[in-house]
Amino acid sequence: MNKILIDTNIYSEFKRNNINVIKKLQEVKYIGVSTTVLGEIHAGFKLGNRVQQNILELNMFLDTPRVHFLTLDEYTAEIYATIFQFLKKNGTPIPTNDIWIAASAIQYGLPLFTLDKHFKGIDKLLLAVSS
Numbered sequence: 001m002n003k004i005l006i007d008t009n010i011y012s013e014f015k016r017n018n019i020n021v022i023k024k025l026q027e028v029k030y031i032g033v034s035t036t037v038l039g040e041i042h043a044g045f046k047l048g049n050r051v052q053q054n055i056l057e058l059n060m061f062l063d064t065p066r067v068h069f070l071t072l073d074e075y076t077a078e079i080y081a082t083i084f085q086f087l088k089k090n091g092t093p094i095p096t097n098d099i100w101i102a103a104s105a106i107q108y109g110l111p112l113f114t115l116d117k118h119f120k121g122i123d124k125l126l127l128a129v130s131s
Contacts, residue, residue, distance in 0.1 A: 003030035004128045005070070005105040007098075007114035008040040015057070024113060024128065031067045034104035036097050038069070070108055072100065079103035083122055094118045 004024075011033075013021040025031060045054040061067060080103040087093050102122050105112040111126035112119060119125060 002028055003032070003110050004028050004113040005032035005034060005101070005108065005110040006037065007101055007112060007116060007119075008037050008044075009115045010113050011037070011041055011058075011061070012044070013115065014061075029066060030110075031064075032070045032104075032108060032110050033062065033067060034070045034101055035072045036100040036104065040097060070104055072104065076100070076103050076107050079106050086123060087121070090121070092118075092121050 006025075010021055010025075014025060041058060042055075045051050045058075048054065062069065080099055083099050083102055083106075087099070098116065098119065101114075102112065102119060102125050104110075105126070106124050111128035113128040119127060
């Protein structure tokens with residue numbers, strides 16, 4: 001697996017020096033970061049007391065040649081709606097932001113690297129696992 005989209009918890013674990021997460025990130029050639037993930041990361045920063053330092057470190061991560069920022073668009077919204085409908089119908093809701101993250105992964109054809117188990121129930125979503 002050469003490409004992934006990371007979930008917010010992966011960036012958090014990367015910053016906590018989680019060896020399994022770091023190893024996986026080192027293995028791939030392409031790391032996607034969605035608008036939603038970036039929003040969640042920034043929201044976390046605003047709740048902390050190291051805002052400027054965290055933003056500086058995030059910008060260094062985003063400036064890495066293997067890291068690519070992925071935007072949301074109308075097609076993402078359509079995928080979101082399909083996932084939302086599927087989860088509601090099956091009685092297996094997940095957080096709204098996670099639906100957007102899953103929709104981005106599906107749209108860009110990237111396996112999602114996450115520590116959250118609730119993504120397993122989403123049709124057409126590929127999941128990356130750490131080695």
